[in-house]
Amino acid sequence: MVRFFGILVGLFFTGWLLVSFVLGAKEFITNPPEKAVYYDYHLDPKEVSFASDGPLGKFDRQQLQRGFQVYKEVCAACHSLRLVAFRNLAELGYNEDEVKAIAANWIIETPDIDPATGEMSTRPSLPADKFPMPFANDVAAAAANNNAIPPDLSLITKARTGGAPYIYSLLTGYQEAPGDLPDAAKPGPGLHYNPYFANLNLAMAQPIIADDQVAYSDGTSATIDQMSKDVTAFLVWTAEPKLEERNQTGWAVIAFLIIATILAFMSYKSIWADVKAEKKKKA
Amino acid sequence: MSFPWAKEYTPTTAFGQWMDEKLPIGRLVYNSLGAGYPTPRNLNYMWNFGSLAGIFLVVQIVTGIILAMHYAANADIAFDSVEHIMRDVNGGWMFRYAHANGASFFFIAIYLHIARGLYYGSYKAPREMLWLLGVVIYLLAMATAFMGYVLPWGQMSFWGAKVITGLFEAIPLVGKPIQELLLGGFAPDNAALNRFFSLHYLLPFVMAGVIIMHIWALHIPGSNNPTGVDVKGKQDTVPFHPFYTAKDGWALGLFLIFFCLMMFFLPNALGHADNYIPANPLSTPAHIVPEWYFWPWYAILRAFTFDFLFIPAKLLGVVAMFSAILVWFFLPWLDTSPVRSGTYRPKMRVAFWILIVATIILFICGGAPAEEPYVMLSQVAGAYYFAYFLIILPLLSRIEKPLPLPNSITEAVTGKPLEKAS
Numbered sequence: 001m002v003r004f005f006g007i008l009v010g011l012f013f014t015g016w017l018l019v020s021f022v023l024g025a026k027e028f029i030t031n032p033p034e035k036a037v038y039y040d041y042h043l044d045p046k047e048v049s050f051a052s053d054g055p056l057g058k059f060d061r062q063q064l065q066r067g068f069q070v071y072k073e074v075c076a077a078c079h080s081l082r083l084v085a086f087r088n089l090a091e092l093g094y095n096e097d098e099v100k101a102i103a104a105n106w107i108i109e110t111p112d113i114d115p116a117t118g119e120m121s122t123r124p125s126l127p128a129d130k131f132p133m134p135f136a137n138d139v140a141a142a143a144a145n146n147n148a149i150p151p152d153l154s155l156i157t158k159a160r161t162g163g164a165p166y167i168y169s170l171l172t173g174y175q176e177a178p179g180d181l182p183d184a185a186k187p188g189p190g191l192h193y194n195p196y197f198a199n200l201n202l203a204m205a206q207p208i209i210a211d212d213q214v215a216y217s218d219g220t221s222a223t224i225d226q227m228s229k230d231v232t233a234f235l236v237w238t239a240e241p242k243l244e245e246r247n248q249t250g251w252a253v254i255a256f257l258i259i260a261t262i263l264a265f266m267s268y269k270s271i272w273a274d275v276k277a278e279k280k281k282k283a
Numbered sequence: 284m285s286f287p288w289a290k291e292y293t294p295t296t297a298f299g300q301w302m303d304e305k306l307p308i309g310r311l312v313y314n315s316l317g318a319g320y321p322t323p324r325n326l327n328y329m330w331n332f333g334s335l336a337g338i339f340l341v342v343q344i345v346t347g348i349i350l351a352m353h354y355a356a357n358a359d360i361a362f363d364s365v366e367h368i369m370r371d372v373n374g375g376w377m378f379r380y381a382h383a384n385g386a387s388f389f390f391i392a393i394y395l396h397i398a399r400g401l402y403y404g405s406y407k408a409p410r411e412m413l414w415l416l417g418v419v420i421y422l423l424a425m426a427t428a429f430m431g432y433v434l435p436w437g438q439m440s441f442w443g444a445k446v447i448t449g450l451f452e453a454i455p456l457v458g459k460p461i462q463e464l465l466l467g468g469f470a471p472d473n474a475a476l477n478r479f480f481s482l483h484y485l486l487p488f489v490m491a492g493v494i495i496m497h498i499w500a501l502h503i504p505g506s507n508n509p510t511g512v513d514v515k516g517k518q519d520t521v522p523f524h525p526f527y528t529a530k531d532g533w534a535l536g537l538f539l540i541f542f543c544l545m546m547f548f549l550p551n552a553l554g555h556a557d558n559y560i561p562a563n564p565l566s567t568p569a570h571i572v573p574e575w576y577f578w579p580w581y582a583i584l585r586a587f588t589f590d591f592l593f594i595p596a597k598l599l600g601v602v603a604m605f606s607a608i609l610v611w612f613f614l615p616w617l618d619t620s621p622v623r624s625g626t627y628r629p630k631m632r633v634a635f636w637i638l639i640v641a642t643i644i645l646f647i648c649g650g651a652p653a654e655e656p657y658v659m660l661s662q663v664a665g666a667y668y669f670a671y672f673l674i675i676l677p678l679l680s681r682i683e684k685p686l687p688l689p690n691s692i693t694e695a696v697t698g699k700p701l702e703k704a705s
Contacts, residue, residue: 002616003677010673013603014666020589021662028655055548083366155366158551159559198569239559242369242376249377250547257543261536268529275324275521279696
């Protein structure tokens with residue numbers, strides 16, 4: 001009974017899938033699906049490496065500080081960093097006083113309630129505060145940015161397929177739209193051509209536009225490429241602040257496991273020696 | 284029950300004897316995982332994945348309990364509470380990455396465990412109940428993993444929950460009420476998140492209970508083995524401890540090395556980037572995919588692209604997706620060949636390996652966008668998947684001529700006949 005109904009059900013599923021396959025294949029041949037207009041123009045992220053890459057990765061703190069400077073002077077006007085607190089900047093090598101000064105002098109203040117009146121107000125930030133949001137809410141953010149809300153950058157290198165190289169490619173990938181670009185893929189009003197972006201048209205205008213846009217104090221030459229790389233490195237840190245701890249712990253754990261596994265393997269071999277010996281006599 | 288030559292538990296200390304009279308828990312462990320459980324001597328490394336799956340369930344429960352101490356199941360703050368774990372909780376990143384990757388390694392172990400059972404006929408008499416309980420454990424694991432992926436309340440969490448609960452909508456008449464009951468509303472929101480969290484915490488303990496029954500059911504006939512031939516004498520077996528505890532032990536070390544390479548050096552490789560974007564009901568991700576361990580079933584769901592008479596394609600897909608797993612419940616009665624092991628079934632063995640290839644194709648198609656050639660590939664592979672269980676196995680059992688079986692496990696291993704004397 002089970003087998004009888006089983007075969008009936010099996011014939012139905014198998015048969016209908018094969019029929020669907022034939023119908024689909026016919027459709028595919030007679031009426032092949034058109035590629036999306038941007039298919040031929042879209043580019044994969046550029047090859048770029050960071051000190052934090054791979055299992056031996058460590059942050060380059062000088063670079064993170066430069067990247068933070070780029071974030072502060074270029075990105076922070078529109079992009080929030082809501083999951084990061086000023087106190088976390090100590091991990092970039094700033095001392096306590098520097099962190100306090102950065103927080104207190106941040107471009108916008110932290111919203112609070114006036115202790116005297118209970119009215120909404122703002123105050124200078126403290127190290128314990130998270131980075132304040134550049135816009136009061138999403139509606140304000142959209143209104144100020146041609147209806148596109150600038151995404152929060154705290155996790156951006158983990159929240160985009162392609163990771164840090166994608167962010168770097170996007171920052172350095174702005175260019176003139178090619179002349180043969182189909183009309184459907186041409187940037188509309190307020191959009192900017194960038195072949196690294198999924199549909200080629202990005203609402204954000206090129207943020208890092210000229211060499212020396214940011215004045216680096218450590219002697220590094222502030223080229224567009226260098227600034228883009230630095231701010232991307234900084235955003236790798238904001239997305240994964242425990243990266244170094246993770247790599248170090250990983251090596252220690254794996255070293256321990258390798259030793260433990262070798263010992264376990266040796267005890268397995270010795271426990272089974274007699275039983276296996278019996279097997280060998282066969283040969 | 285056990286074999287007559289199983290070693291008897293003899294407590295050596297006065298406390299042990301006292302305990303054995305009152306609550307013989309030591310005896311239970313001794314007879315289940317100790318020297319009191321005679322196990323076939325010829326088990327290969329495919330027999331390691333049961334214990335590995337069990338150990339990974341424990342890893343998941345331990346890390347999960349710790350995560351639950353810091354997680355907040357509220358749609359407004361769930362995402363941030365996960366980031367709080369990643370940034371501010373001591374070692375929180377380690378527990379979260381262990382939990383997220385541990386789920387994947389649990390499924391790696393359980394899939395190899397199931398494949399082992401399929402090849403070596405571990406589902407056949409007298410182990411049908413053992414197999415059925417295993418399918419129940421797998422279904423519970425799927426539900427648990429699905430709900431766990433919703434908890435971080437990222438984009439893929441939200442849209443995954445919407446798509447999967449949306450499947451129930453395809454059921455005529457009762458579909459919509461079922462979907463609303465599952466979600467506690469019309470779309471995933473706080474009510475859904477809360478009940479998913481509650482069930483995500485509950486189901487692993489239900490699984491642990493079913494696993495106890497699974498092991499109980501195992502110990503009645505004892506383990507199957509690569510020859511599929513019954514244990515006939517003492518020489519066919521070795522005591523579980525120390526022989527298989529040692530073998531499981533070193534294999535566990537090896538499995539943990541792979542696990543740690545993944546969780547420490549590529550912790551997000553098995554996840555989806557979109558889940559680091561907070562859930563946004565107004566923005567649909569470019570393509571919604573479940574976690575990798577659901578991809579074969581997701582491919583079957585999407586393989587049904589044409590209505591059958593009055594039955595819409597979506598409903599067919601949903602029914603087929605659930606049937607793809609439910610068919611396992613009938614497997615012991617679909618495959619009537621008296622020979623268990625695929626080693627001695629020349630035709631079934633070929634059909635089995637094609638099934639593995641078909642499942643891998645379904646896996647690849649399930650993770651790919653719903654476009655050609657993936658849909659066509661999953662239609663062919665899906666057709667074979669159903670044909671294997673429902674058509675090929677029942678017919679093959681009748682026409683196949685199995686190879687001669689060894690007289691005993693001992694003979695298969697040593698080439699010498701089993702001495703009946705012992």
